Amino acid sequence: MTVHGTPAPASAGADHTDLLLPVGFVAVAAVYVRAIFFTPVEAVQGPAQKILYVHATSAFVALYLAFALMAVCSLLYLVLKDEKLDRLAESLAEVGLAFTTVVLITGPLWGKPIWGAWWTWDARLTATLFLWFIILGYLLLRGALEERGMRARYSAVLGMLAALLVPFIHLSVYLFRTMHPMPIVLKPSAPSMSPEMLVTFMSSFLAFTLLFAGLLRARYRYATLRDLLQDREAAR
Amino acid sequence: MPDVALATPPGMLRAAWLVARKDLAIEFRTRTAFFSAMVFALLGLTIFYFAWDATAVAAIDLAPGVLWVIFTFSGLLGLQRSFGIEQADRAMDALLGAPVDREAIYLGKALANIVFVAGVQVVALPAVGLFYNVPLGAVALPLAGLALLAAIGIVAVGTLFSAMAVNTRLAELLLPMLSLPFFLPIVMAAAQTTARLLAGRPASEAWPWLRILLAFDLVFVVACTLAFPFTVEE
Amino acid sequence: MPPEVVSSAPPSTSVVEAEGLVRAFGARRAVDGVSFSLAAGECLALFGPNGAGKTTLLRMLAGLLAPSAGRCLVAGVALRDGARARGLVGLVSHASMLYGALSGRENVEFAARMYGLPGPAAAATRALSAMRVLDRADAPVRSLSRGLQQRVSIARAIVHEPTLLLCDEPYTGLDEVGSAALTSALGERRAAGAALLLVTHNLGEGLALATHAAIMQRGRFARFERRGDVDQSLYTSQYRELVAADA
Numbered sequence: 001m002t003v004h005g006t007p008a009p010a011s012a013g014a015d016h017t018d019l020l021l022p023v024g025f026v027a028v029a030a031v032y033v034r035a036i037f038f039t040p041v042e043a044v045q046g047p048a049q050k051i052l053y054v055h056a057t058s059a060f061v062a063l064y065l066a067f068a069l070m071a072v073c074s075l076l077y078l079v080l081k082d083e084k085l086d087r088l089a090e091s092l093a094e095v096g097l098a099f100t101t102v103v104l105i106t107g108p109l110w111g112k113p114i115w116g117a118w119w120t121w122d123a124r125l126t127a128t129l130f131l132w133f134i135i136l137g138y139l140l141l142r143g144a145l146e147e148r149g150m151r152a153r154y155s156a157v158l159g160m161l162a163a164l165l166v167p168f169i170h171l172s173v174y175l176f177r178t179m180h181p182m183p184i185v186l187k188p189s190a191p192s193m194s195p196e197m198l199v200t201f202m203s204s205f206l207a208f209t210l211l212f213a214g215l216l217r218a219r220y221r222y223a224t225l226r227d228l229l230q231d232r233e234a235a236r
Numbered sequence: 237m238p239d240v241a242l243a244t245p246p247g248m249l250r251a252a253w254l255v256a257r258k259d260l261a262i263e264f265r266t267r268t269a270f271f272s273a274m275v276f277a278l279l280g281l282t283i284f285y286f287a288w289d290a291t292a293v294a295a296i297d298l299a300p301g302v303l304w305v306i307f308t309f310s311g312l313l314g315l316q317r318s319f320g321i322e323q324a325d326r327a328m329d330a331l332l333g334a335p336v337d338r339e340a341i342y343l344g345k346a347l348a349n350i351v352f353v354a355g356v357q358v359v360a361l362p363a364v365g366l367f368y369n370v371p372l373g374a375v376a377l378p379l380a381g382l383a384l385l386a387a388i389g390i391v392a393v394g395t396l397f398s399a400m401a402v403n404t405r406l407a408e409l410l411l412p413m414l415s416l417p418f419f420l421p422i423v424m425a426a427a428q429t430t431a432r433l434l435a436g437r438p439a440s441e442a443w444p445w446l447r448i449l450l451a452f453d454l455v456f457v458v459a460c461t462l463a464f465p466f467t468v469e470e
Numbered sequence: 471m472p473p474e475v476v477s478s479a480p481p482s483t484s485v486v487e488a489e490g491l492v493r494a495f496g497a498r499r500a501v502d503g504v505s506f507s508l509a510a511g512e513c514l515a516l517f518g519p520n521g522a523g524k525t526t527l528l529r530m531l532a533g534l535l536a537p538s539a540g541r542c543l544v545a546g547v548a549l550r551d552g553a554r555a556r557g558l559v560g561l562v563s564h565a566s567m568l569y570g571a572l573s574g575r576e577n578v579e580f581a582a583r584m585y586g587l588p589g590p591a592a593a594a595t596r597a598l599s600a601m602r603v604l605d606r607a608d609a610p611v612r613s614l615s616r617g618l619q620q621r622v623s624i625a626r627a628i629v630h631e632p633t634l635l636l637c638d639e640p641y642t643g644l645d646e647v648g649s650a651a652l653t654s655a656l657g658e659r660r661a662a663g664a665a666l667l668l669v670t671h672n673l674g675e676g677l678a679l680a681t682h683a684a685i686m687q688r689g690r691f692a693r694f695e696r697r698g699d700v701d702q703s704l705y706t707s708q709y710r711e712l713v714a715a716d717a
Contacts, residue, residue, distance in 0.1 A: 078466055130417050137413045144404035148496045154400050157463045158414065161393070164459055168421040172448055176424060231497030243630060245557050245586040254583050258569070265571040265610070326565035330626065333532050334584040335557030469536060 018221070021214030027207035031200065039200045048113045053200060055106040057208040058099045059128065065212055066096025067131065067163075074159030077152060086152035087227065089159055091219035093138050095212060100132045123174040130169050134162045148227070248343070251336035255344025260351060262321055270355060273313040277360040280306040281367055295368040300430035303364050304423045307357060307383070308390060312412055314352040315394035318345055319402040332468055342395065342464035349391040350384075357383050375433045382433075385446075386426040388453045393418045396460040399467045418456075425449040485510050485665035486531070486634045490540035493526050500526040502689030503540070508634075508665035508682070513656075515676030515697075516669045518686035519713045524669045525563075527686070528636045531667065532561040545633050557585055560632030562640045566623040570612030574598060574622040577611060578629050585630035597625040600658070602651040616643045621651065628655060635659055638669045653679070673706050685709060687716055 035053045042049035073089035076082075107125055108118040119125070138158050145151035193201065246254060263270060284302040285295075322328035331341055361379065365372035372379060394415050401410040426449065429442040484507040493501040501523045508514055518524050529535040531542060533549045533556040541548055547555040561567075568577045578597055582590035598604045603621040611619055620643045628635065635656070641649055656679065660666055670676040677683060677697060683705070684694040692712060 078463075130420060133417045137410075137417070140406065140413055141400070141404065141410060144406040144410060146405075150403065153466045154403075157396070157400070157466050160463065161396075161418070161456070161459060164455055165418055165421075168448065168452055168455075169417075172421040172424045172445075175444055175448065176428070227496070234496055234498035243557065243586045243588065245553060246584065251584065254580065258572075258580050261576065262569055262571045321569060321571075324570065325568055326563070327567050327569055329529075329532075329534055329561070329563065329565070330567040330581065331584070332534055333556055333559065333561055334581070335553040335555075335586070336584060337553055 021218050024211030024214035027210045031204045031207040035200050039196050045114055048110050051106050051110040053204045057204045058102040061208050061212045062096050062099035066092045070159055071163030074156040077156040087223040090223055091216055093135050095215045095219055097135045103128055126173040127170040245335035248340045251340035252344035255341055256347035259348035269317040273310040273356045274359050277306050277310040277356055278363055281363055296370050299364055299368040299370045300427045304426045308419050308423055310356050311353045311390050314349055315398045318349055318398045323402050338465040339461050342461055346391050346395040349395055350387050353387045378433055382429055385449050386422050389422045392456045392460045421452055487543040491537050492539040493530055494538045499689050510663040511660045512681040513666040513679050514682040515680035516684050522686040523689040524686050528638055531636055532559050558633040560627040560635045562624050562627045562637040566619050568611045573608045574611055575607040578626050581626045582629045593629050597629040600655045601625040602647055617645050617648055620644055621648050633664050635664055636667045677702050
């Protein structure tokens with residue numbers, strides 16, 4: 001029996017190994033070896049500063065790659081109704097959630113020695129936390145829907161609205177802070193980085209972007225295969 | 237031939253009004269949701285009072301936050317029911333089959349929800365004044381305006397999510413999960429403005445917050461109205 | 471997506487014209503290329519096993535589901551063109567589509583208003599009395615028996631005098647009075663120039679009213695013929711064979 005409208009199996013070949021993901025992992029590991037052993041310790045913040053090589057880069061990947069793309073995919077899905085966009089949005093959400101979780105764990109780890117508290121209601125941290133909640137809700141919503149078309153439409157609507165919400169959260173938390181003097185914490189202004197640090201930082205961005213791309217491609221392939229399998233079962 | 241020619245399908249606003257009136261008629265007939273929301277609000281107010289040390293935190297500092305948290309949660313109860321009544325015997329199919337735009341259905345549902353939320357608020361607001369010994373009388377009018385602005389934002393987002401949640405396996409759980417992050421800017425803006433109103437500060441101090449609230453209402457009323465057809469068709 | 475050629479199409483004499491309707495859910499095609507047309511006063515009896523796609527077809531014709539491919543015209547208006555075409559269709563489905571807290575009259579009147587009828591109260595009374603349920607019209611629908619609810623539900627579906635009436639097992643739950651009222655209401659609609667699509671599992675019941683008969687199977691019309699070309703007992707045994715072969 002012929003199957004109509006199914007994703008092309010060629011792009012989802014299960015037999016060919018994807019090198020992107022292992023390359024990403026190796027790159028991240030290499031950057032870490034460099035960050036820990038071959039990059040000088042920052043004078044003011046001490047060893048804690050090394051966390052920023054993970055924290056800032058994960059934040060960059062999560063916020064500016066994963067979620068920005070997810071919002072774009074959601075919006076495009078509502079216009080084009082292409083299932084690939086839905087699968088991409090789904091994959092971006094899950095990979096983005098992983099990176100956001102890293103941001104939320106490393107943030108307090110860095111904050112404790114530097115700010116003196118595990119958690120502060122800093123505007124960026126709060127916005128990230130709420131983004132994390134929204135993405136959890138997004139994935140829950142997906143899990144609670146059986147029919148694929150409906151799941152795609154609903155999650156695209158939520159993805160689009162979430163993109164509209166983030167600036168509001170950021171704005172109000174920022175306003176909240178500026179109007180309420182918070183307990184004074186040591187908040188060092190960004191120190192000028194030594195050339196070694198800068199190189200480590202830049203290669204960390206690159207490594208995390210590679211890892212992100214690898215994870216995304218793996219997750220996307222999973223989504224494609226899952227839908228393909230579902231289609232075959234339905235068409236039987 | 238049938239005299240369909242004589243029938244002119246209602247326009248957007250007329251259809252929205254018809255839907256809202258129908259929802260309110262059902263609510264008025266059963267009243268269960270309204271009373272539960274009201275009792276919930278009163279219960280919440282009293283419990284919150286005992287969650288703080290009254291000697292350490294002045295009631296007037298507590299009141300704004302409590303008020304808007306309760307406002308939000310009791311609003312959720314009304315939103316929960318909004319599309320539940322359409323789901324029971326699939327009355328939603330009849331609504332969607334009618335010759336009116338989907339946006340009109342959304343606006344009608346939202347209008348009924350605003351009335352519902354406002355109704356609960358009419359009871360909850362004086363109760364805050366009474367239980368927390370806060371002189372609300374002097375700021376009643378600006379507070380009512382603020383409540384309306386907050387209700388518009390809450391209902392705009394909540395009505396859309398109610399339409400989505402009702403079709404999922406998690407129904408009741410999902411609505412708060414999806415809605416609450418969206419309510420954060422509303423609760424913050426409303427609580428901050430209320431605190432300034434109660435402290436007798438000049439209105440200009442609350443203006444940055446009101447601006448956020450107004451922008452939120454505008455953005456999400458438009459976005460949710462446009463998004464609603466995607467949640468019901470195909 | 472097929473091109474919409476509504477404006478350049480010749481004026482249609484059919485009340486309903488479906489062309490290559492397809493509705494896919496993922497890769498599963500619930501309706502897989504259905505075409506037919508009905509003229510004023512005609513009635514198509516649609517038979518088929520569970521899961522054959524009958525309900526999906528009906529929901530597409532009612533404008534509740536968008537077709538994945540193909541198109542459907544009601545009185546020459548494409549259903550996709552939105553609100554106006556939906557106003558020409560009436561639907562009786564498995565669910566009552568009523569609000570239990572409201573009375574039958576309120577339910578039907580609400581529908582009449584949503585269709586923009588000039589005299590909603592009078593129209594509601596007419597429809598309810600046609601279904602012989604006027605005496606219980608002021609009780610909350612929730613308090614009515616299943617059969618009476620069905621009568622109110624039918625009254626709701628015919629209050630705007632639809633040009634295309636879609637009925638999914640409309641006789642289910644109706645007593646003799648209700649069935650007679652339904653039959654005469656259907657006859658009245660057809661005499662007024664409406665087309666009727668009747669989904670039923672009762673072949674005798676369907677063939678008694680129909681001008682056309684169709685058997686739906688796996689999303690397609692396995693058979694489609696004029697009622698006059700059909701011998702009921704032969705048709706019944708052939709239908710059973712077809713369904714048995716499917717299972």
